[in-house]
Amino acid sequence: MRMAVVAGCLAVLAGSSPSGFTALSDVDPGIGQDMRYATGRNFTGRVVEGYEEPVCLLAKPAAEALRRAQRVLRRQGFSLLVYDCYRPQRAVDRFVRWARDAGDQATKAEFYPEVDKSRLVELGYIAAQSGHSRGSTVDVTLVRLPGRQPVDMGTPFDWFGPLSHTDAPRIGGAVRENRRLLRRVLEAEGFVNLPEEWWHFTHRPEAFREQFDFPVALRAVRG
Numbered sequence: 281m282r283m284a285v286v287a288g289c290l291a292v293l294a295g296s297s298p299s300g301f302t303a304l305s306d307v308d309p310g311i312g313q314d315m316r317y318a319t320g321r322n323f324t325g326r327v328v329e330g331y332e333e334p335v336c337l338l339a340k341p342a343a344e345a346l347r348r349a350q351r352v353l354r355r356q357g358f359s360l361l362v363y364d365c366y367r368p369q370r371a372v373d374r375f376v377r378w379a380r381d382a383g384d385q386a387t388k389a390e391f392y393p394e395v396d397k398s399r400l401v402e403l404g405y406i407a408a409q410s411g412h413s414r415g416s417t418v419d420v421t422l423v424r425l426p427g428r429q430p431v432d433m434g435t436p437f438d439w440f441g442p443l444s445h446t447d448a449p450r451i452g453g454a455v456r457e458n459r460r461l462l463r464r465v466l467e468a469e470g471f472v473n474l475p476e477e478w479w480h481f482t483h484r485p486e487a488f489r490e491q492f493d494f495p496v497a498l499r500a501v502r503g
Contacts, residue, residue: 297337297366297500300487301415304336304365308347310354311336312361312423316437317371318496323391323438324378330368332497337366339415339487345469346418352465357425363437363479364419367412369493379406392440404476405440413491417482418471422462431458437479446478 304311316322318334338346350360378384379400392400400406411417419438422431434455435444442448446459459478467473471481494500 295494295500296503297415297492297494298488300340301337301366301501302340302343303498303501304338304343304346304362307340307343308350310359311346311350312359312428314361314363315365315496316363317367323387323440324374325384325386328371329374330371330493330495332495335496335498336362336364336418337415337496337501338418339366339483341470341487342416342418342483345466345471345483346420349465349469349471352468353422354425356461358422358431358461359425359428360420361423361428362418362420364412365417366415366492366496367410367417368495369409369413369491372408372410372413372491375406376401376408390436391438394441400440403440409491411482411486413493414486414488415492416484416486416488417480419477419479420462420466420481421479422458433458433462433478435478444477444479446473446475 304313313334313336315331315334315336317328318331320326322328346360353359379397382398385397388397395403421433421437423429424431432455434451443450446463451459463473466481471483474480
């Protein structure tokens with residue numbers, strides 16, 4: 281039985297999601313998944329708390345909207361690739377602790393070469409709450425079919441700096457068109473882009489208003 285204890289806006293569900301969440305692979309197994317926070321390949325340099333499996337979990341309306349967008353993109357020779365989907369609140373808390381640890385600069389060259397780590401929270405790159413924890417936000421890019429070659433988006437995922445802004449003036453040519461294609465197709469299915477991050481989209485209206493903290497694991501949505 282799934283029993284939620286709500287404290288403020290945080291709903292903790294003892295290992296299970298509320299009804300209305302799903303695994304993206306159950307909705308569209310053709311959408312690629314490269315779940316970075318379940319690996320050490322992210323700005324913290326290690327697996328992030330709450331990520332027990334490298335799987336994408338989402339509120340069902342968001343997953344179904346991604347499926348529709350995928351169908352459109354496949355006709356144009358592209359596929360979606362997701363980097364992050366639902367994110368437990370414990371992972372968000374871990375990001376804040378990392379941002380405040382001035383002694384840990386191991387990933388600076390790869391993820392924030394132009395920004396002082398002490399300003400990541402102030403500038404909004406790291407926040408104490410995230411829409412990801414409500415289940416309707418996804419970090420996503422494009423790959424080209426059939427070989428799933430990465431599409432040039434100008435910066436890597438989670439690159440903290442102005443070049444990651446969707447309409448960054450210094451980004452032009454094919455890269456700008458790639459970002460516009462991703463945004464155009466997702467917006468047609470109800471997603472709204474965060475202007476500061478070309479990869480960040482939230483499906484509206486959001487299915488949930490609470491921040492959740494169940495783990496990223498298939499058992500959370502299939503139990």
